[in-house]
Amino acid sequence: MDNNIFSDLDDLGFKDIDKLNIYEKEGQKIKKTAEDNNKISHADLLYDRTITCPVCGSTFKARSIKTSSYRIIKKDSDFFINYNIINPYFYDVWICNDCGYASMKTDFNKIKNSQKDMVKNKISTKWKGKIYPAVYDVNIAIERYKLSLLNYTIIESPSSKKAMNCLKLSWMYRILSQSENENLFMKYSLLGFKKAYNNEDFPIYSMDKFTTMYLIGELSRRIGDSDEALLWLGNVITNPKANQKIKDKARDQKDLITLSKESIEVSSNSSLDKNIEIKKPKKKGKGFFSKFF
Numbered sequence: 229m230d231n232n233i234f235s236d237l238d239d240l241g242f243k244d245i246d247k248l249n250i251y252e253k254e255g256q257k258i259k260k261t262a263e264d265n266n267k268i269s270h271a272d273l274l275y276d277r278t279i280t281c282p283v284c285g286s287t288f289k290a291r292s293i294k295t296s297s298y299r300i301i302k303k304d305s306d307f308f309i310n311y312n313i314i315n316p317y318f319y320d321v322w323i324c325n326d327c328g329y330a331s332m333k334t335d336f337n338k339i340k341n342s343q344k345d346m347v348k349n350k351i352s353t354k355w356k357g358k359i360y361p362a363v364y365d366v367n368i369a370i371e372r373y374k375l376s377l378l379n380y381t382i383i384e385s386p387s388s389k390k391a392m393n394c395l396k397l398s399w400m401y402r403i404l405s406q407s408e409n410e411n412l413f414m415k416y417s418l419l420g421f422k423k424a425y426n427n428e429d430f431p432i433y434s435m436d437k438f439t440t441m442y443l444i445g446e447l448s449r450r451i452g453d454s455d456e457a458l459l460w461l462g463n464v465i466t467n468p469k470a471n472q473k474i475k476d477k478a479r480d481q482k483d484l485i486t487l488s489k490e491s492i493e494v495s496s497n498s499s500l501d502k503n504i505e506i507k508k509p510k511k512k513g514k515g516f517f518s519k520f521f
């Protein structure tokens with residue numbers, strides 16, 4: 229657009245105004261960067277919810293997403309939901325900045341008195357506090373999920389909680405395309421869900437027994453443990469009590485394994501035996517995270 233719309237006014241005394249923009253103040257950026265737009269629009273989709281900490285009794289503001297602010301793009305086969313506009317996973321963990329107690333919001337108030345003492349003795353004594361920015365990103369989400377996982381571990385929560393927390397950490401690394409970390413937390417999630425399957429009552433985070441079996445099968449498939457995956461998925465498919473929807477999902481994932489096994493056989497016939505080595509499940513080490521469960 230021609231910026232010289234005021235050039236006719238020179239004679240009236242208005243010189244040096246030929247670059248004046250009628251819709252923007254002088255010096256104001258005409259176009260905000262994409263990042264600015266992103267932050268501003270995200271901030272508009274959030275509000276502060278006042279929460280009382282069940283451990284120390286202080287109140288804090290939890291960043292929360294306004295309902296209907298996000299849209300689902302697709303769901304992955306392990307129940308990870310891809311959102312656009314704003315990601316609810318980023319705001320899933322609540323942290324009390326006074327005492328360091330943190331958990332996924334659905335569990336926040338489900339804490340026993342004996343567990344509160346564990347937080348006070350083992351978390352609060354070390355917690356330094358942190359002020360987070362108004363809008364969270366995936367790296368902040370990872371930090372918050374890890375603090376939550378630390379709390380679940382310290383207060384000796386059931387395996388299902390740590391398993392779900394690890395699964396969500398795995399998903400955050402999927403967003404970052406960091407497959408090594410994604411797999412690491414998926415393995416710990418799988419370990420926890422197997423323990424939960426044997427020791428806890430259903431539903432587990434709204435998953436019934438067969439959905440949990442399916443998830444264990446699917447996580448096994450994703451970490452490359454095909455035999456274990458076929459066992460769990462097969463048990464879903466053949467169980468007369470499982471609903472058709474979860475059976476169909478189990479069948480789809482079982483087909484993927486069969487297809488991939490066939491392609492490996494084809495490769496090995498073409499003297500590419502290495503492929504089979506790669507697909508072998510690794511031995512489970514007793515790493516740092518094994519103590520979480």
Ligand SMILES: [Zn+2]
Pocket residue numbers: 281282283284285286324325326327328329
């Ligand atoms: Zn607190």
